[in-house]
Amino acid sequence: MAAIKNLAVALSFSILTITTAMAQKPEDTEFYKPVPPKVTAGKTFADAPSDALVLFDGKNLDQWVSVKDKTKPAAWTVANGAFTVKKGTGNIETKKSFLNYQLHLEWKIPANITGKGQGRGNSGLFLASTGGGDEGYELQILDNYNNDTYVNGQAGSIYKQFIPLATVNKKPGEWQTYDVAWTAPVFNTDGSLKSPARVTVFFNGVLVQNNIALDGPTQYIGKASYQKAHGACPIKLQDHGDPSEPISFRNIWIREL
Numbered sequence: 642m643a644a645i646k647n648l649a650v651a652l653s654f655s656i657l658t659i660t661t662a663m664a665q666k667p668e669d670t671e672f673y674k675p676v677p678p679k680v681t682a683g684k685t686f687a688d689a690p691s692d693a694l695v696l697f698d699g700k701n702l703d704q705w706v707s708v709k710d711k712t713k714p715a716a717w718t719v720a721n722g723a724f725t726v727k728k729g730t731g732n733i734e735t736k737k738s739f740l741n742y743q744l745h746l747e748w749k750i751p752a753n754i755t756g757k758g759q760g761r762g763n764s765g766l767f768l769a770s771t772g773g774g775d776e777g778y779e780l781q782i783l784d785n786y787n788n789d790t791y792v793n794g795q796a797g798s799i800y801k802q803f804i805p806l807a808t809v810n811k812k813p814g815e816w817q818t819y820d821v822a823w824t825a826p827v828f829n830t831d832g833s834l835k836s837p838a839r840v841t842v843f844f845n846g847v848l849v850q851n852n853i854a855l856d857g858p859t860q861y862i863g864k865a866s867y868q869k870a871h872g873a874c875p876i877k878l879q880d881h882g883d884p885s886e887p888i889s890f891r892n893i894w895i896r897e898l
Contacts, residue, residue: 678692680692686846687745687747687818687892689745689894690896692896693894693895693896694737694894694895694896694897695893695894696735696876696893696894696895697724697890697891697892697893699722699723699891699892700719701719702714702715702717702719702724702733704735704736704737705717705733705734705735705736706733706734706735706736707730707731707732707733708731708732708733708734708770708773708774708877709730709731709732709773711734715733716730716731716733717730717733717880722891723749723889723890723891724889724890724891725887725888725889725890726764726878726880726881726887726888726889727880727887728880728882728887729880729882730880731880732767732774732775732877732878732879732880733877733878733880734767734770734875734876734877734878735875735876735877736875737875738872738873738874738875739769739823739825739873739874739875739876739895739897740825740872740873740897741823741824741825741897741898742821742822742823742895742896742897742898743820743821743822743823743895743896743898744768744819744820744821744823744876744893744894744895744896745818745819745820745821745892745893745894745895746766746818746819746821746890746892746893747816747817747818747819747890747891747892747893748764748782748816748817748818748819748888748889748890749814749815749816749817749888749889749890749891750762750784750786750813750814750817750888751813751814751887751888751889752812752813752814753813754784754813757788758788758789758790759783759790759794761783761784761788762782762783762784762813762888763782763783763879763881764782764783764878764879764880764881764888765779765780765781765782765800765877765878765879765881766779766780766782766819766821766876766877766878766879767779767780767859767876767877767878767879768780768821768823768838768840768876769823769825769838769858769871769874769875769876770874770875770876770877771858771869771871771874775859775861775879776858776859777858777859777874777877778799778838778840778855778858778859779799779800779859779879780797780798780799780800780819780821780840780842781794781795781796781797781798781799781800782796782879782888783795783796784796784810784813785808785810786810786811786812786813792804792805795808796808796810796817796844797809797842797844797849797850799840799850799853799855799859800859801859801860801861801865802855802856802859802865803850803853803855805842805844805849805850806847806848806849806850806851807844807847807848807849809844809845809846809847809849810845811845816891817844817845818843818844818845818846819842819843819844820842820843820846821840821841821842821843822840822841822852822898823838823839823840824838824839824840825838825872825873825874826838826855826867826871828867828870828871832869832870833870834867837854837855837856837857837867838854838855839852839853839854839855840852840853840855841853876895878890
């Protein structure tokens with residue numbers, strides 16, 4: 642009897658499913674609004690699309706300021722379509738603050754680089770600068786083509802948090818690329834964390850961070866954590882102060898999401 646009863650229930654469910662499907666029309670699951678905005682892609686993957694804000698066009702650092710004194714322009718050196726860290730001048734950051742975005746940035750370790758470990762072509766891309774100095778969420782920049790260091794401190798890592806999924810460094814003297822999708826953390830009205838920051842990173846076209854949830858802003862000593870709430874933040878580049886030759890940057894653009 643139980644088997645017959647179960648069969649009857651199954652048949653009833655099948656008939657209901659078929660009847661519901663027959664009552665539906667293809668257009669019931671077709672949507673026409675909202676219409677996505679039209680964006681013209683760049684000629685190449687590295688070129689800025691039509692809706693991007695160009696943060697460096699090869700000519701000047703008008704979109705950047707000194708972190709030491711935000712009333713002053715960034716003091717790094719601009720030449721030959723790129724700009725280079727000017728040692729001792731400190732970090733620089735964007736004039737504008739951002740929440741969620743897509744970012745493209747190209748960087749180059751000098752061919753005559755010296756040093757080893759963390760002292761070899763060290764800089765950092767702070768995806769959200771939460772304060773002066775080195776405060777924020779750091780995507781590491783370093784020469785790891787033939788240079789060993791701790792794996793959560795190599796190029797492509799979220800510094801001191803997440804190691805890259807692959808090591809894809811090019812030789813010193815060659816341009817390298819970061820393509821980043823950043824989702825800012827969200828905080829409750831009492832300052833507690835509602836949802837963490839998330840990031841996806843392509844390093845030279847290879848996925849190295851896959852929509853990971855960050856533990857908090859970068860900490861050089863100790864575990865990262867969300868100690869204070871914040872909103873939109875600038876993007877920052879680091880003057881690490883190494884004695885080795887400084888790093889260069891070019892072709893930086895951003896799309897707010």
